Amino acid sequence: xxxxxxxxxxxxxxNIRWNCPILYRNPRLARKVESILQEHIGVTGVTANPLTGxxxxxxxxxxxxxxxxxxxxxxxxxxLDSEPITVMPVPMPYRRSxxxxxxxxxxxxxxxxxxxxxxxxxxxxxxxxIWLVVQAALKVFSRSSVIAGLTVFxxxxxxxxxVLNEEPSDxxxxxxxxxxxxxxxxxxxxxxRDLVLGMVMVIMGRVCQVATIAVAGVLIDSMLASAGVxxxxxxxxxxxxxxxxxxxAAALTLGCSLFDYLSKLIWMRAAHxxxxxxxxxxxxxxxxxxxxxxxxANRSTYLALLNDDINRIELLFESTWxxxxxxxxxxxxxVCFFIIAPAFAALLSVPLPGLLLLAYWLEKTIRPRYxxxxxxxxxxxxxxxxxxxxxxTTRAFNMESKVADWVSGASRGYRDEQGAALKIxxxxxxxxxxxxxxxxxxxxxxxxxxxxxxxMSVGSYLTLVNLAFSLALPLRGIARDFPHILSTLASLSRxxxxxxxxxxxxxxxxxxxxxxxxxxxxxxxIIFMYxxxxxxxxxxxxxxxxxxxxxxxxxxxxxxSTLAKLLLRFYDPEMGHIFLxxxxxxxxxxxxxxxxxxxxxxxxxxxxxxxxxNIAFGLPDVxxxxxxxxxxxxxxxxFIFNLPAGYDTITGERxxxxxxxxxxxxxxxxxxxxxxxxxxxxxxxxxxxxxxxADLIKQLKESLAGRxxxxxxxxxxxxxxxxxxxxxxDGSIQEAGSHEELLKQGxxxxxxxxxxxxxxxxxxxx
Numbered sequence: 001x002x003x004x005x006x007x008x009x010x011x012x013x014x015n016i017r018w019n020c021p022i023l024y025r026n027p028r029l030a031r032k033v034e035s036i037l038q039e040h041i042g043v044t045g046v047t048a049n050p051l052t053g054x055x056x057x058x059x060x061x062x063x064x065x066x067x068x069x070x071x072x073x074x075x076x077x078x079x080l081d082s083e084p085i086t087v088m089p090v091p092m093p094y095r096r097s098x099x100x101x102x103x104x105x106x107x108x109x110x111x112x113x114x115x116x117x118x119x120x121x122x123x124x125x126x127x128x129x130i131w132l133v134v135q136a137a138l139k140v141f142s143r144s145s146v147i148a149g150l151t152v153f154x155x156x157x158x159x160x161x162x163v164l165n166e167e168p169s170d171x172x173x174x175x176x177x178x179x180x181x182x183x184x185x186x187x188x189x190x191x192x193r194d195l196v197l198g199m200v201m202v203i204m205g206r207v208c209q210v211a212t213i214a215v216a217g218v219l220i221d222s223m224l225a226s227a228g229v230x231x232x233x234x235x236x237x238x239x240x241x242x243x244x245x246x247x248x249a250a251a252l253t254l255g256c257s258l259f260d261y262l263s264k265l266i267w268m269r270a271a272h273x274x275x276x277x278x279x280x281x282x283x284x285x286x287x288x289x290x291x292x293x294x295x296x297a298n299r300s301t302y303l304a305l306l307n308d309d310i311n312r313i314e315l316l317f318e319s320t321w322x323x324x325x326x327x328x329x330x331x332x333x334x335v336c337f338f339i340i341a342p343a344f345a346a347l348l349s350v351p352l353p354g355l356l357l358l359a360y361w362l363e364k365t366i367r368p369r370y371x372x373x374x375x376x377x378x379x380x381x382x383x384x385x386x387x388x389x390x391x392x393t394t395r396a397f398n399m400e401s402k403v404a405d406w407v408s409g410a411s412r413g414y415r416d417e418q419g420a421a422l423k424i425x426x427x428x429x430x431x432x433x434x435x436x437x438x439x440x441x442x443x444x445x446x447x448x449x450x451x452x453x454x455x456m457s458v459g460s461y462l463t464l465v466n467l468a469f470s471l472a473l474p475l476r477g478i479a480r481d482f483p484h485i486l487s488t489l490a491s492l493s494r495x496x497x498x499x500x501x502x503x504x505x506x507x508x509x510x511x512x513x514x515x516x517x518x519x520x521x522x523x524x525x526i527i528f529m530y531x532x533x534x535x536x537x538x539x540x541x542x543x544x545x546x547x548x549x550x551x552x553x554x555x556x557x558x559x560x561s562t563l564a565k566l567l568l569r570f571y572d573p574e575m576g577h578i579f580l581x582x583x584x585x586x587x588x589x590x591x592x593x594x595x596x597x598x599x600x601x602x603x604x605x606x607x608x609x610x611x612x613x614n615i616a617f618g619l620p621d622v623x624x625x626x627x628x629x630x631x632x633x634x635x636x637x638x639f640i641f642n643l644p645a646g647y648d649t650i651t652g653e654r655x656x657x658x659x660x661x662x663x664x665x666x667x668x669x670x671x672x673x674x675x676x677x678x679x680x681x682x683x684x685x686x687x688x689x690x691x692x693x694a695d696l697i698k699q700l701k702e703s704l705a706g707r708x709x710x711x712x713x714x715x716x717x718x719x720x721x722x723x724x725x726x727x728x729x730d731g732s733i734q735e736a737g738s739h740e741e742l743l744k745q746g747x748x749x750x751x752x753x754x755x756x757x758x759x760x761x762x763x764x765x766x
Contacts, residue, residue, distance in 0.1 A: 016068055017056045017179075017500065020076060023048055028508060030055075032079040040071045047502045056500050133349065136342035149350045156353035160360070176493040177367060177486075183496045184316075187278055191270040198267035199324060205259030206328035210336050212252040213470060217463030219245040264321060271317030279310045282495060288503040291570040304381050305498055309491045316488035319481040326474030326481070333470040344464055347442055348471060355435055359478075362424065363486060369421040370483075370490035376414040378494070383410040425483045432478070436471075443468035509589040517596060518581050519677040519708035520546045521567065526576035528566065536562050537573070538731035549701050549709040551719025553752065554728035560712045564601075564682045567710075569593050580678075598676040602683035604667030606658070611640055612647040615669045626673065633703045634669035635696050636662070660687035668696075672703070679704055682712045690717045697721055716753050725749065 023030045030048035033055065037046045042063035047056045059068050130150075137146045188195060286302055337345035387394065387403050394403050447464045450456040521544040529535040536559040544550045552560050565571050566578060569590045578585040585593060606614050615630060616622040627647065631637040639662055643649045651657055651666075658666070664687050671679055681700075685693040694717045700709070701721055711719050719725050720739045727735040727748050735747050742749035 015056070015058055016065060016072070017054065020048075020055050022076065022080070023055065029079050031505075033075050036075040036078055037071060040068075040075075042068070043071070047500065049500065049503055054500065133338075133342055133346045137346040139343060141343065141346075146346070149346065153350050153353060156351075156357060160353050160357050176371065177489050180489050180493045180496055184492065187281075188270070188274055190277075191274060194266050194270040198263045198270070198321070201259045201263035201266070202321070202324050203328045203332070205256045205263060206325065206332045208252045208256040208259065209329060210332040210467070210470060212249055212256065213466045214336060214340070214463055215245055215249045215252065216466070217459035217461075219249065219459070220462060221457045221459030260325075267321045268314070268317060271314050274317075275310050275313040278313065278495070279306055282306060282310065282498060285499055285501075285503065288506065289501045290504055291565070301378065301382060302498075303385070304378055305495050308381070309495050312488045312491045315484060316492070319484040319488070323478055323481045323485065326477040330471050330474040333467045337464070337467055337471075340460070340467075341447075341464060344443065344446060347446060348439060348468075351435060351439065355432070358431055358435075359482070362482070366421055366424045366483065367486055367490070369417065369424065370487045371493070373414070373417040373421055373487065374490045374494060376410075376417045380407075380410040380414045383407055421483075421487075439471060440465070440468045504590055506590040509592065510583065510587050512580070512583060512588060512592050512596065516581070517677060518546045519596070520544065520579075520581050521678070521708065521710075522579040523563075523566075524577045524579065526566070526573045526578065528562065528571070528573040528576075530571075535731060540576070540732050542726055542733050542736075544708060544710065545724075546708055547706050548723040549697075549704075549711060549721070551711045551713065551722035551725040552728060553713060553716060553719055553725060553749065556714070558728045559731065560714075560728060561601075561682050564599060564680045564710070564712060567593075567678075567680065568597060568599060596676055597678045597680060598671035598674040599680045600664070600667045600671045600682065600684040602664075602686050604663045604684075606651045606663055606666060608651065608653045610645075610648045610650055611643075611666065614651060614666055615647075615673055617670055619673060622673070627669075630669040630672040631666075633672055633699060634665045635692070635699070636665035636669050639665075661692075664688065665696075668700070676707075678708045678710070680710045680712070681718075683714065685713070685718050686715065690715065693718050694720060716749070716756055727752075 020033075023033065034046045034048045037043055037057060042060045043057060044060065045056075045058035049055070055072070057068060057072065134146060134150060137149075283306060286306070334345065334348060337348060383406060387407060390403075394400055444465055447456060447461050451458070451461040523540055523542045526537045526540040527535070528537045528540075540559075552563060554560055562571075566573060567585075569585060572586060580588065580593065580596065607617070612624070612627055615627050624647070628637060631640055631647075640647055640649070649657075651663075664684055668681070668684055671681075685696055688696065693715065697711065697718055698721045711722055713719050723738070724736060725739060725742060726733050727742070729748060735742055735745060735749055737745065743753060
């Protein structure tokens with residue numbers, strides 16, 4: 001299969017996810033691919049994301065995954081044959097310096113190209129290295145000891161290879177980890193030069209560190225020897241070069257510190273930029289997610305993804321840098337061992353496969369624990385966010401103890417998972433420390449025997465012992481940093497999962513000529529229901545003329561607010577059509593539709609900014625007089641003028657410094673400022689008293705003359721002055737007419753009016 005079109009990167013039974021660069025910024029082709037795949041037998045769901053160029057296919061677990069992959073490739077080719085398009089590059093976070101280069105290349109490489117037999121080369125090189133080490137060991141140790149060590153080494157190596165090849169293919173946590181690592185490599189690609197430079201400097205620092213140990217041994221021999229300095233019988237330097245050796249050791253020490261500083265600076269600077277780019281990309285994606293996904297999720301979930309989870313990238317890179325530093329130290333120590341004393345290096349090689357087996361056991365055991373731990377952390381954060389947002393309600397009902405029990409339960413689940421993970425990590429650290437001590441002890445004893453026999457100088461002995469320490473200490477550091485890496489990958493997997501949420505195709509569709517747009521609206525035989533909900537509209541039809549005020553009333557849950565959501569294309573109906581003038585809403589761009597509508601909801605959102613900025617939200621270069629005029633029409637100018645800072649008053653987070661009625665009037669003023677041909681007031685005056693509400697609606701009717709105004713209200717006083725009032729019940733229009741006409745009919749509207757006026761009369765009497 002041509003991997004320029006398709007590259008599978010994550011697959012488990014019942015769920016396959018793949019990169020498809022050709023879908024990027026091609027929503028029409030994405031929908032075509034979805035429709036073709038949905039007809040395939042065994043496929044239960046398809047989501048093609050034109051924002052990221054990725055596709056997720058859900059299918060029956062018993063369906064062969066190879067057949068599903070072939071169906072994916074066939075669907076892409078069929079879609080291309082039916083609709084030629086321009087191939088766009090795969091999106092990724094970028095730096096300005098290399099943006100154009102990345103924009104001219106696809107991120108998916110052809111995996112079917114021929115590769116050299118690296119496995120054969122590696123096995124051959126390993127065989128030669130083992131043979132040379134064995135020959136060197138036979139010169140120092142007895143034949144039986146060498147055979148025993150070789151047997152242990154071969155057995156543990158075979159066990160390691162066996163367990164790696166026997167990993168279950170349906171291990172979801174492993175697949176999540178592999179997928180996360182692939183995505184991290186993708187987003188880090190623009191910074192690979194900095195990351196590689198950082199790794200090179202890490203290795204150079206470790207070379208300097210190990211060289212310092214070797215020079216220290218030579219320096220000791222230089223001071224003790226009378227004829228010359230040698231390591232295991234090999235002449236190195238003439239006596240008396242203590243000053244030169246000391247200078248070299250000092251330079252190596254300085255170089256080690258300098259390389260460490262530069263490597264961490266470069267490495268972490270790249271990590272910060274990667275986190276920044278990923279946060280902006282994810283935020284842009286969340287802004288484009290379908291409204292059904294936004295409303296179904298807790299707000300704290302997305303906040304945790306954008307803040308806590310992405311910030312853990314820095315911890316991941318810091319732990320990875322530390323692990324690379326330790327691994328580089330160990331690797332350089334091993335190389336130095338093999339150069340100085342191959343026979344003693346054989347002693348260190350024997351336990352290495354066993355240590356790798358131990359690391360594999362930890363990673364396999366703790367990986368699913370960290371996935372569960374992050375899920376519990378998300379639940380706890382959501383519980384804390386929701387209970388803090390509802391602190392007023394909690395206190396009003398004297399339910400502090402009950403809410404504390406809820407938080408305690410969520411915290412207890414998180415604590416228990418932490419304890420389970422800790423038990424595993426706690427066994428790994430002592431095991432690694434014991435292995436490190438064993439390596440040092442064996443090296444000290446073996447080298448000590450040769451020192452006592454006069455076959456090794458004091459400097460060589462100290463060099464080998466220090467190298468043994470250099471090899472053992474990194475094992476402890478890796479044991480410390482490795483769990484951090486695993487836990488961070490579990491967190492980041494949640495971030496990359498969010499990129500698979502379906503997004504709106506906001507720029508797909510026709511444009512409207514504003515000069516021809518009048519603002520007439522028609523709902524024609526609409527059938528709609530929310531996901532996993534009951535039907536809201538059944539054969540719903542209504543005409544909303546241009547330039548009139550049209551009211552919609554009905555019982556709670558009748559679908560009044562749903563009309564606004566359908567007009568704004570937050571949702572699309574299952575059947576039927578919605579027309580703006582002569583244009584079918586489904587054929588228009590979402591951005592184009594929303595630019596024609598000014599919407600004010602019951603819950604007006606105000607940013608933590610000045611009243612002036614909130615009224616003029618999204619409008620550059622607005623005159624102060626225009627803002628004041630809009631506030632006058634909305635009935636907000638008087639209370640704003642009486643505030644200490646007037647229009648410069650900061651509203652607070654979500655407008656918490658203002659009352660509900662004040663926020664609603666600011667929302668109406670914001671809609672007036674937009675000067676759009678269609679205005680929707682969805683329970684926008686519910687926080688006002690009935691008299692103020694009726695006066696405001698009457699004033700708006702005069703001020704918004706010529707615009708199409710839709711007033712959605714539960715309280716009938718808000719629609720009393722509307723040109724036409726529609727009563728919604730049982731998913732359709734039951735009555736329509738002016739206020740006086742509906743009262744004469746004696747139907748639902750008259751009943752609602754009688755009930756509400758009677759209640760208001762009783763309240764006034766009280």
